[in-house]
Amino acid sequence: MMRVKSFEKKAFVWIFKIVLILLNMLLLFLLLLGVIYNPSFLLNNILEINGIIAGFLTGLLMAIAGKILFLKSIRWRTSLDFLVGKVLNQRKLPVLLYLSLRAGFLEELYARGPVLLVKHEISSNLQLICIFSGITNVIWTVNHLSNRSRELDENFFEAFNNSFAHLFVVFLTGIVFSMLLLKFNSILPSIIAHTTTNFVFSLFYRHHLYHLSQKSQEE
Incomplete structure (x- = not known):
């Protein structure tokens, strides 16, 4: 009986991972089709100064909001530490900047790029666009579980529960990016x-860890 339950759990995890991979491949395929059909859609309004300023200011405000939430919510802090703590705790600033740039470019390209494609080439129906944006946002959010792939294999529901608070925050940030x-x-x-x-939130996170280490040394 124990072996059967263990097999069922492993099968569930593998099915979950396979479905997630297929969904990501579908998004990438859709993006590729869009690039082949009309590569200019990704360059639309690319140099509009208002958009650039809005993106930067929004990022700063979200990082500040993240700092406040980090200090106020133990549950989210614990969840964030569990899911992405190792990624955020980079000792070298160039590495941290590179990871932030890579995540910002690649993740937005595959998660929000197809949404822009749908708006440009398929339908201008706002309801349809919002539904599709919500679906891509869910896929992007769940992808963050890959940071704890081993824990998912060992105990899927425990790992998911430990990650849920941060996944919820990630989902909310995705809504802002889509807007x-x-x-x-x-x-x-x-x-x-x-x-x-x-990048800005990672700087705060590094400072927080440094402050904790200094405090522990003094004690």
């Missing part, structure tokens, strides 16, 4: 906001 995309009809503001949020 920037749709507001300025360009992917650049969401890339800038994503990169700025990651």
Whole structure:
């Protein structure tokens, strides 16, 4: 009986991972089709100064909001430490900047790029665009579980429960990124906001860890 339950759990995890991979491949395939059909859609309003400023300011505000939430919410702080603590705790600033830029560009490209494609080439129906944006946002959010792949294999529901608070915050940030995309009809503001949020909040996180280490040494 124990072996059967163990097999069922492993099968569930593998099915979950396979479905997630297929959904990501579908998004990438849709993005690729869009680039082949009309590569210019990703460059739409790319140099609009208002969008660039809005992306930067939004990223700063979200990082500040993240700092406040981090200090106020033990549950989210614990969840964030569990899911992405190792990624945020980079000793070298160039590495931290690189990771922030990479996440901002690549994640927005595959998560929000297809939304821009749908708006430009498929339908201008706001309801349809919002539904599709919500679906891509869920996929992008759940992808963050890959940071704890081993824990998912060992105990999926425990790992998911430990990650849920941060996943919820990630989902909310994705909504903001999507709003920037749709507001300025360009992917650049969401890339800038994503990169700025990651980098500025990571600086705070590093400072927080340094403060804790100094405090423990004094004690």
